[in-house]
Structures are given as structure tokens and as C-alpha cells.
Amino acid sequence: MENNKLDLAYEKEFKDSLGLSSYDPRVFEAEHIHLFDVTWTDEKGEKHTNKGYRVQWNNKNGPYKGGLRFHPSVTLDLFKRLAFEQTFKNILTTLPMGGAKGGSDFDPHGKSDYDIKAFCEAFMDKLAPFIGVETDVPAGDIGVGGTEIRYLYERYMKVTGKHDCSLTGKPLDLGGSLCRKEATGYGLCYITQKLLDTCLSTSFKDKTVVISGSGNVAIYAAEKAMQLGAKVVAMSDSTSAIHVPNGIDLDIVKEIKEVRKGRIKEYPGAIIIPTKDIWKIKCDIALPCATQNEIDLEGAEALVANGCKVVCEGSNMSCTEEAVKYLQSHNIYYIPGKASNAGGVSVSGLEIEQNKAGESWSFEKVDARLKGIMETIFENIYNTAKKDGRNNDFVYGANKYAYDKLIEEYGTNL
Numbered sequence: 509m510e511n512n513k514l515d516l517a518y519e520k521e522f523k524d525s526l527g528l529s530s531y532d533p534r535v536f537e538a539e540h541i542h543l544f545d546v547t548w549t550d551e552k553g554e555k556h557t558n559k560g561y562r563v564q565w566n567n568k569n570g571p572y573k574g575g576l577r578f579h580p581s582v583t584l585d586l587f588k589r590l591a592f593e594q595t596f597k598n599i600l601t602t603l604p605m606g607g608a609k610g611g612s613d614f615d616p617h618g619k620s621d622y623d624i625k626a627f628c629e630a631f632m633d634k635l636a637p638f639i640g641v642e643t644d645v646p647a648g649d650i651g652v653g654g655t656e657i658r659y660l661y662e663r664y665m666k667v668t669g670k671h672d673c674s675l676t677g678k679p680l681d682l683g684g685s686l687c688r689k690e691a692t693g694y695g696l697c698y699i700t701q702k703l704l705d706t707c708l709s710t711s712f713k714d715k716t717v718v719i720s721g722s723g724n725v726a727i728y729a730a731e732k733a734m735q736l737g738a739k740v741v742a743m744s745d746s747t748s749a750i751h752v753p754n755g756i757d758l759d760i761v762k763e764i765k766e767v768r769k770g771r772i773k774e775y776p777g778a779i780i781i782p783t784k785d786i787w788k789i790k791c792d793i794a795l796p797c798a799t800q801n802e803i804d805l806e807g808a809e810a811l812v813a814n815g816c817k818v819v820c821e822g823s824n825m826s827c828t829e830e831a832v833k834y835l836q837s838h839n840i841y842y843i844p845g846k847a848s849n850a851g852g853v854s855v856s857g858l859e860i861e862q863n864k865a866g867e868s869w870s871f872e873k874v875d876a877r878l879k880g881i882m883e884t885i886f887e888n889i890y891n892t893a894k895k896d897g898r899n900n901d902f903v904y905g906a907n908k909y910a911y912d913k914l915i916e917e918y919g920t921n922l
């Protein structure tokens with residue numbers, strides 16, 4: 509087995525957040541790491557080999573569950589961190605799901621449909637022996653959307669002969685759930701709304717909101733924030749950010765990013781600024797929804813200087829450790845992604861429930877369950893922090909609530 513330990517810096521960060529001094533291998537080591545070569549043939553007949561990964565961290569809370577990421581930057585260390593985080597995130601949802609993560613260094617950007625399908629099939633040929641509805645249920649993540657899930661699941665059914673729905677994020681005709689596309693962004697706004705209500709006796713109404721990214725999470729966070737009465741004044745992509753002081757028209761963003769697959773700077777009449785300068789825009793609420801480490805110390809300082817009160821993460825690990833410390837020490841209400849972006853995996857959990865029951869729930873039913881789950885997550889992390897005298901420290905609240913639940917499931921204390 510590969511080195512199955514979490515990298516030391518991250519282990520220390522987690523332990524420090526809870527004041528833990530002892531080392532528990534059940535918490536800090538992956539149960540299984542699967543590494544495999546994926547050899548596939550492109551449409552010109554040329555062979556390529558990519559790396560495949562599946563890190564199954566912990567299944568004490570239920571079958572392994574976590575996304576597949578196809579991106580050239582992935583490493584085993586990254587997947588280990590993400591699988592560890594996923595374990596805690598999944599416990600926070602209160603649904604029966606363990607933690608895992610995986611994927612490949614394959615880059616789907618600019619690839620033909622033929623090549624994406626060929627890669628997905630070769631990837632699934634290697635992954636299939638390790639997954640199943642009672643063992644491990646992967647989903648999409650960066651670079652793995654509905655198209656890839658379709659290719660992966662169709663291949664899974666072909667090679668295993670099983671139709672057990674052991675992937676989530678499936679297209680509707682293959683047993684997918686309504687509201688999955690909206691889930692992470694909507695869920696982010698539901699938990700933020702609960703925070704605003706509980707801690708500041710206010711709501712999204714008339715608040716100025718900055719949202720980074722313009723992908724799946726960002727677009728549906730913007731949609732829900734606007735539905736709840738906020739004005740979203742900035743969004744971004746990997747090339748630039750736009751500032752629209754009177755409020756963004758989301759239909760235009762959807763047309764540019766979802767339909768035309770264009771660049772955010774094509775938004776007519778917007779002030780165009782460098783991507784990272786988005787945090788210099790004055791706002792009440794910042795929702796980072798693009799990628800990891802997108803708010804560094806400089807970004808956090810700019811947000812505080814401009815009077816931002818709330819930062820809730822839509823992307824995974826949006827803020828650097830330094831940025832988190834700075835925000836918290838300046839009394840900003842900050843919710844880490846493991847709690848605030850758990851909406852996506854929650855609806856994946858609800859997709860499993862629907863598949864097992866042979867049902868297809870309405871959008872409204874899934875959305876209502878999602879809202880309830882996000883509000884429960886907030887209550888649990890808020891109350892845990894309060895109980896231990898760490899009022900409004902939601903990093904502590906999330907880590908402590910999930911860690912205690914995990915240890916409780918083992919039925920022992922350290």
C-alpha cells in the first residue's frame with residue numbers, strides 16, 4: 509500500500525484546530541488507496557496513459573462517497589486531503605456516507621467527445637472493481653460533469669452487469685436527481701442565510717454579494733442569493749473578474765458561460781479587473797466559489813478593510829490558512845467549505861435514497877430536504893462551538909462535531 513497517511517502539515521492543522529495531541533490512525537490514515545494506469549486510445553489511434561486514483565479514507569459512517577476529479581494538477585497528496593475532508597463533510601450532512609476522493613491527471617479541456625468517452629471507459633475499467641452501491645459511490649467534481657458521469661456509469665453497467673446506481677450526479681434518464689445541479693450553490697446560500705439570521709438577525713435582502721467563479725457552484729449561488737433579495741455585483745473566471753455595481757444579470761452570465769462556453773469578460777458593460785482583485789470590491793458577503801486557495805492573506809485583508817462581514821466557502825479550501833486566521837481574528841463570520849458546500853454531496857445522498865426506493869422526487873421535495881440539511885449543519889456547528897466556549901468559530905464547530913461523531917461511531921474514546 510502507498511503511504512496512506514495525511515501529509516503532516518495538514519494533520520497538524522486539523523489537530524491544532526481541536527487541540528488534539530494524540531495520533532489516531534483510524535482518523536488520519538486512508539483505509540485503501542487504489543492507484544492505476546489508465547491507457548486509452550484517442551480518435552487518431554494514438555495511445556496515451558494517465559494516472560488513476562481512488563482514495564477510500566473512511567467508511568465508518570457509510571459506504572465511501574466522494575467526487576472524481578479530472579485535472580492535470582492532481583496528486584496523491586491532494587486526493588488524500590480531499591478524501592479526509594470529505595469524510596468530515598459527509599458526517600456533517602447527517603446522511604450515511606463515508607469519505608473518499610479520486611480521479612485522474614487526464615485533462616478534458618479541449619478534448620473531443622470521442623476522446624473523453626474513450627478515457628472515461630478506460631478509467632472505469634480500472635475503477636469498477638473498487639466501487640458499488642454498498643462499498644463506494646463516486647460522483648463528479650472538477651472536470652467530471654453529467655457527460656462524463658454518463659460515460660462512466662454506462663461503462664460500469666457494461667463491465668459489471670450491475671445496475672445498482674453506484675455513481676451519483678447521473679443524468680435524469682439514468683436515475684439522477686432533480687436539483688443536483690443547483691445543490692451546492694443553493695445549499696451555500698441556505699447555510700449563509702441561517703448564519704445571517706442566527707448571528708446578525710438579518711438576511712440576504714439588500715446585501716451586496718461578491719461571488720468568485722462562474723461555474724456550477726458560482727452560478728447557482730448567485731441565483732439563490734438573488735432570489736433571497738441580494739445584489740450580486742461581481743463574478744469571475746480563471747482569466748478575469750467582472751464588477752457590475754448595479755447588480756449582475758445572471759441570464760447574461762449563464763448565456764456566456766453555460767451556453768457559449770465563453771469568458772466572463774464578454775459581459776457587456778462590466779468593469780473588467782484581474783481575477784484576484786475581486787476581493788477588493790466592497791461587499792457585505794463574500795462567497796468564494798471558484799477554486800482552492802483563492803482567498804489569500806491579501807484578499808482577506810481587502811475584504812476586512814472594505815467592511816465585509818461574512819465569508820462562506822463554496823469551493824473546497826477556498827481560503828489559505830493565513831486568510832482564515834486573519835478573517836477570524838477580525839470577527840468575520842467564516843464557514844469552511846466542508847460545512848458550507850456540503851449541499852452537493854447531500855443531494856447525492858438523496859439520489860442514493862431515491863435510487864434505493866425506486867423513486868424520483870420533485871425538485872421542490874429535494875430542495876426542501878437540502879434546505880433542511882444545510883440548516884441542521886449550521887445548528888450543529890454553531891451549537892458545538894458555543895458549547896465549548898468557541899462562539900462563532902465554525903472551523904472548530906465543524907471539525908469537532910464531525911470528529912466526535914466519528915469517534916462515537918467507533919464506540920470508543922482515545
Ligand code: NDP
Binds near residue numbers: 746
Ligand atoms: P466549475 O469547473 O464548474 O467552475 C469553476 C469556476 O472557477 C470556473 O468559472 C473557472 O473559470 C473558475 N476558476 C478556476 N480556476 C480559477 C482561478 N484560479 N481563479 C479564478 N477562477 C477560477 O467547478 P464547480 O463550480 O463545480 O466547482 C467549483 C469549486 O467548488 C471546486 O473547488 C469544487 O471542488 C468545489 N465543489 C463543487 C461542488 C459541486 O457540486 N460542483 C461540490 C462541492 C465543492 P474558467 O471558466 O475560466 O475555467
